[in-house]
Amino acid sequence: MELPKFLLGDNTDCAKDIFVIHTDFPRFIINLLDDEIEWLEDFQGEDQQELETQVATLIEEASEFYDREMERYGNE
Secondary structure (H helix, E strand, O other): OOOOOEEEEOOHHHOOOOEEEEOOOOOEEEEOOOOEEEEOOOOOOHHHHHHHHHHHHHHHHHHHHHHHHHHHHHHO
16 A cells, blocks of 8 residues: 555644644655654664655645645635
């Protein structure tokens, strides 16, 4: 199975939170409510440095994905 790059996550225990799951490396879940990220990878040394340069771009891509999905829901 090929997963899309981003998925929306929902949980009624966290009704106000907006979760986006990034399925490519580096895998993570971001809560767009506060931009908190939970990494699903273990990083060390050089990986950590590369990750830090990608974080802003990944957050922006996740936000754009969410906005696009909400626009599509609104058009249905």
